[in-house]
Amino acid sequence: MSLPHAILTALLEKPSSGLELTRRFDKSIGFFWSATHQQIYRELGKLEQSGLIEAIPQPPSRGQRKEYKVLPAGRTALLDWVGQEQDPKGVREPLLLRLRAAAVVGAPGLQGELQRHLALHEQQLTEYLEIEQKDFPAERAAEENRLQHLVLRAGIGLETFWIQWLTEALTGLPDPARS
Amino acid sequence: MSLPHAILTALLEKPSSGLELTRRFDKSIGFFWSATHQQIYRELGKLEQSGLIEAIPQPPSRGQRKEYKVLPAGRTALLDWVGQEQDPKGVREPLLLRLRAAAVVGAPGLQGELQRHLALHEQQLTEYLEIEQKDFPAERAAEENRLQHLVLRAGIGLETFWIQWLTEALTGLPDPARS
DNA sequence: ATTTACATGTAAGGGGTTACATGATTTG
């Protein structure tokens, strides 16, 4: 039940249409909870039906922009959700599965795949670091947006971990394959 | 499409029945790809229909143990899958979402939740470290099961990261709430 | 007028989660 609350958060930060939300997800919340526009439209419909959000009155026709804002009930629902106990869900990373499978059936081409992942993680880390420089400059070690910064630091930490792990993995198996 | 391949890997390591697989998942593969017995039974059925695994002949009645082994076609399918390019999927961590939401609607009780998560991650790390000591002792810095060890090291690294991040987060907000 | 970009949706299928159902085997 995370997506609806992600949407509520985004709408509280700024009322938006479905497409706007999709774009904002692509470059902020989506970093740790991605969603496609299909998911978002469906969820907006549900949230509206539940009385948690409201569409700003418009001639409702297809292909016509429809902007939503959060109702008081929506804010309450979000606050409830934030306060709930939720256990962290375990890792779910196919690459680790594939390594384990490779230990059994062999792994031609795995080295290349690891290098590809390494490059992708380095790219993501760079993106995060740029955002950090832009949004959280050292001067105002803000109390205001400390939480947002913390979230970004989680992303940075995770990418850093993967880069380190992949590097270690690659220095270990310098032979291209073993079928 | 990860679960079937996780099962193929497990069955190659050792032919098993559905319930055995469920238990083995709970304490090894399941650390980075969990599955319930319902999922496993359904998937075993599909794999058998596809001709990738085979049940060792038994009077097939309900409630009767049924052991599966991997067929050559299954091994091939797994090898194919290991060789495919698959992009890493982004993080999907509700706790980060909740922090972000807390930045908007406030966060009574969030500190307690962070401490709870910290304890859970410390517990998981301990479990991983025990497995490492038992299965990968320093003496034989094995080439044989290097890949398995690497996978475990990923788990260790991830838990370590979360512990560090949560600790940092908690030292920052020593006030119990702010609604 | 046609194309392009914007914007909102529908449909189908896969996978995961939870609750429940049923048969076999062991134990008291």
Next chain:
DNA sequence: CAAATCATGTAACCCCTTACATGTAAAT
């Protein structure tokens, strides 16, 4: 034989993914 345990399975629901469909507005 009654209860507990082992073992396999069904059903319903929800979420995510992918591909496609439809309508509006602006540009050429």
